Amino acid sequence: MQNIIEVANITYAYPRTDIPALNNISFSVPQGQFVAIIGPTGAGKSTLCYCFNGAVPRLFGGEMSGSVVVAGKDTYENEIPVMAQHVGLVVQNARNQLFNVNVQCEIAFGCENLGFPRQKIIQNLHDALTFVGLQGYENRQPTALSGGQQQRVAIACVLAMEPDVLVLDEPTSELDPIGSEQVMETITRLNRSLGKTVILVSHDTEFIAQFADRVLVINDGSLVLDGSPREVFSKADLLSSCRIRPPQVCQLSYELRKKGFPITDIPITIDEAVTLYEGLQHG
Amino acid sequence: MSKSLVVYFPGQTFFHKLDPRTKIIFMVLVSTVIFAVQDLYLSAFILAVMVILWMVARLPVAIVYGFLKALLPVFAFLFIVQALLYPGVTPIIKPLIPSFIPWIGGMGQINLEGILFAVLLMFRLLAMVILLPLVSMTTPVHILALGMVRMGLPYRLAYTITAALNMVPILQSEIGVIVDAQKLRAMSTFEKGSIWSKVKSYPVLVTPLVIGAMRRAQSMAVAMDSRAFGAMKTRTYIEDINLRPVDWIFMIASTIGTVGILILATKI
Numbered sequence: 001m002q003n004i005i006e007v008a009n010i011t012y013a014y015p016r017t018d019i020p021a022l023n024n025i026s027f028s029v030p031q032g033q034f035v036a037i038i039g040p041t042g043a044g045k046s047t048l049c050y051c052f053n054g055a056v057p058r059l060f061g062g063e064m065s066g067s068v069v070v071a072g073k074d075t076y077e078n079e080i081p082v083m084a085q086h087v088g089l090v091v092q093n094a095r096n097q098l099f100n101v102n103v104q105c106e107i108a109f110g111c112e113n114l115g116f117p118r119q120k121i122i123q124n125l126h127d128a129l130t131f132v133g134l135q136g137y138e139n140r141q142p143t144a145l146s147g148g149q150q151q152r153v154a155i156a157c158v159l160a161m162e163p164d165v166l167v168l169d170e171p172t173s174e175l176d177p178i179g180s181e182q183v184m185e186t187i188t189r190l191n192r193s194l195g196k197t198v199i200l201v202s203h204d205t206e207f208i209a210q211f212a213d214r215v216l217v218i219n220d221g222s223l224v225l226d227g228s229p230r231e232v233f234s235k236a237d238l239l240s241s242c243r244i245r246p247p248q249v250c251q252l253s254y255e256l257r258k259k260g261f262p263i264t265d266i267p268i269t270i271d272e273a274v275t276l277y278e279g280l281q282h283g
Numbered sequence: 284m285s286k287s288l289v290v291y292f293p294g295q296t297f298f299h300k301l302d303p304r305t306k307i308i309f310m311v312l313v314s315t316v317i318f319a320v321q322d323l324y325l326s327a328f329i330l331a332v333m334v335i336l337w338m339v340a341r342l343p344v345a346i347v348y349g350f351l352k353a354l355l356p357v358f359a360f361l362f363i364v365q366a367l368l369y370p371g372v373t374p375i376i377k378p379l380i381p382s383f384i385p386w387i388g389g390m391g392q393i394n395l396e397g398i399l400f401a402v403l404l405m406f407r408l409l410a411m412v413i414l415l416p417l418v419s420m421t422t423p424v425h426i427l428a429l430g431m432v433r434m435g436l437p438y439r440l441a442y443t444i445t446a447a448l449n450m451v452p453i454l455q456s457e458i459g460v461i462v463d464a465q466k467l468r469a470m471s472t473f474e475k476g477s478i479w480s481k482v483k484s485y486p487v488l489v490t491p492l493v494i495g496a497m498r499r500a501q502s503m504a505v506a507m508d509s510r511a512f513g514a515m516k517t518r519t520y521i522e523d524i525n526l527r528p529v530d531w532i533f534m535i536a537s538t539i540g541t542v543g544i545l546i547l548a549t550k551i
């Protein structure tokens with residue numbers, strides 16, 4: 001598989017700061033992978049998200065070294081709008097990314113900027129709205145929607161621009177469980193049905209354990225762990241030292257293992273846990 | 284008036300359906316006329332036309348009353364200034380200050396001319412403040428932006444203007460939130476209290492507003508660039524606007540009206 005994202009040795013400090021927000025981070029992502037980024041608050045997750053389309057350092061300023069290449073385009077050489085054709089970024093606060101009068105304008109905005117023909121914009125608008133399950137919301141005011149609906153509009157906005165990669169920064173952190181579930185379901189379909197490469201920053205480790213292909217753990221600006229959900233969520237000590245809450249089934253298994261239960265592979269989903277504990281009971 | 288004056292007020296009226304370019308040209312013509320005309324009757328006529336259009340567009344008349352109420356202190360101020368300083372020949376009230384007092388003696392005489400001048404200014408002000416909402420409330424901002432672009436304005440500039448219009452209701456709702464938050468902390472001066480205490484409480488209101496706006500400006504810049512704002516020279520538009528015959532008729536009529544009034548104004 002070809003790598004759609006190549007991040008090589010990036011180190012970055014915001015203007016007027018001494019400690020770098022990102023510290024020598026490298027990784028590459030093959031096309032179609034679902035990558036989750038986890039880490040404590042202030043770890044640099046959002047900063048890393050801004051790197052994918054060059055908002056860091058272009059808009060924020062500051063010192064940066066290393067390189068970020070997405071779909072063959074280097075963020076040093078290409079301006080944000082050019083990168084935006086390949087990377088759709090949904091920033092952390094949905095309210096701030098909805099600034100048009102209605103949902104239709106909001107979703108058309110990116111396509112219009114890219115100069116898509118009118119007919120194609122209408123088609124993409126329709127497809128994106130259908131995809132996020134908000135048909136009939138064209139004339140609604142984006143800021144008057146529920147938090148979950150706003151997030152889904154924000155996803156539709158970047159989806160309509162036909163990017164290869166979608167970067168979503170904590171899309172569910174401010175949502176109630178139902179809104180959260182709808183957004184996560186949408187994100188899963190982005191990856192599974194549309195084959196988009198997804199980079200998701202989230203604290204929802206239960207969801208990540210179930211759906212992500214790979215987890216990057218960021219702490220203090222450094223990439224401290226990079227592996228499958230199974231590998232990452234098995235490392236109880238490292239996660240707790242990074243103040244990351246693993247899925248509850250993992251926590252339970254850590255505790256049981258401490259008590260002497262013969263658990264070799266930590267289960268990361270409920271189903272796995274059920275199978276394991278049935279085995280323990282019968283064995 | 285809690286509702287914002289720049290927010291689109293949906294409707295299907297003839298005025299709503301005019302092309303944004305027609306309305307922009309109309310706005311320019313009317314502003315010129317209001318600015319140029321110094322005659323009481325002509326100004327009354329212009330104001331009347333504006334009010335009639337306001338009603339044709341089925342916009343809430345309460346807003347006009349609101350303007351009138353808001354302008355009353357201005358009117359009172361003008362009235363007093365005019366009364367004191369305007370050189371008139373038709374006294375209605377004798378000088379308040381006896382003429383033997385040096386410098387200010389003889390002032391305070393209220394003349395008919397002074398009153399008429401104040402009324403004239405009032406008409407012109409009112410016509411002017413009705414004009415903007417008459418256009419902005421009958422045209423969605425993105426259509427207005429498209430109109431400006433088609434008239435040759437760079438897209439970035441047109442978008443900035445309309446985004447500013449769009450920010451007004453957001454800031455208004457934010458002011459509401461801050462006022463409520465401060466009220467919870469037992470600050471009540473926004474509603475009652477003397478004017479001076481209101482003035483003193485402004486930093487409490489403005490500081491969070493400005494900080495919030497600045498934070499939002501940065502994440503908005505990120506969000507806008509991430510959606511390729513300003514990417515292409517040939518931006519496309521999902522909406523389309525067309526000048527229909529009614530637009531041409533309206534434009535020609537407004538031009539004739541403008542020229543006519545200007546000619547009349549120079550003759551008077």
Ligand SMILES: Nc1ncnc2c1ncn2[C@@H]1O[C@H](COP(=O)(O)OP(=O)(O)OP(=O)(O)O)[C@@H](O)[C@H]1O
Pocket residue numbers: 014015017021039040041042043044045046047048060092
């Ligand atoms: N605009 C900025 N200017 C200066 N420093 C910043 C700026 N934005 C973030 N930082 C700092 O950079 C570091 C990383 O911040 P970042 O927002 O990337 O963290 P995060 O992992 O996204 O945290 P959270 O989970 O709270 O969103 C923090 O120490 C933060 O204080």
Ligand SMILES: [Mg+2]
Pocket residue numbers: 045046047092169
């Ligand atoms: Mg963040």
